[in-house]
Amino acid sequence: MHNVVSVDGFIADSNDGVGPLHDWYWNGDTPVTPGVDPQFDHSGAGSLFKVSRASAPYVKATWDRLGTIVMGRHLFDLVNGWEGRPPAGEHVVVVSHRPKPDGWHPEASYHFVDDVRAAIDRARELAGERDVAVNAGDVGGQILAAGLVDEVAMDVVPVVFGSGKRYFGRIEGQHLLEDPHVVIQGEGVLHLRFKVRR
Known part of the structure; x- marks a missing residue:
């Protein structure tokens, strides 16, 4: 389970705005996705994502290991499924009671x-x-509550939202995590990983 999160535990504000949560993806000097299509290049330097030197090995290793992303329909609709090109991995599974939109990127493995x-x-x-x-939020919380998450990864950004969409969604009950086994201080972000206690 993974997401960028505010210090007070929100992945977006009440209107789905992410404010400065993702700024660290573009404010560094180290590209992690070279050779990206210029249409999707926010850095202007041939890489969609440029992070700090401290964050780059962590992000690159995480993305290199990733095969599939699981997301909820709300996020899919918000980002239009990243136009059929997930930021990492080759496949996406969308948890939804509605089918894939007719004619939507038939070539994409969604x-x-x-x-x-x-x-x-x-x-x-x-x-x-x-x-x-697994993307955090309501669907991520349901998957954690079902006992299907092995590890919780958070990229904590120094901002307080006060309210909004919670990292763990509307999860109920107590769920214990081990002490963090990854703690990396990047620029404008703290990367944390916790094993889920069984």
Whole structure:
């Protein structure tokens, strides 16, 4: 389970705005996705993402291991499924009761599944030996509550939102994590990883 998050635990404000949460992806000097199509290049220097030298090895290793992303329909609709090109990995599984939009990027490996357990099964099948990443939020919280998350990864940005969309969604009950086994201080971001306690 992964997302960028404010210090007070929000992945977006109440109107789905992310404010400065993702600024660190473009404010560094080290490209992590060379050779990106210029149409999607926000840096102007041939790379969609340029992060700090401290963050680059962590981000690159994480993205290199990723095979499939699991996301909810709300995020899919907000970003239009990244136009069929996920930021990392080759496959996306969307948890939704509605099917893939007619004619939407037929070439993209996007799969629509209406149950979180079935979504994780499909994502694992597609990922093979690679990792499955679950986007945080309501769907991520449901997957964590179902006991299907092994690790929680947070990129904590020094901003306080006060309210908005929570990292763990509307999850209920207590869920214990181990002490962080990854702590990396980047520029404008703190990367943390916690194993889920079983």
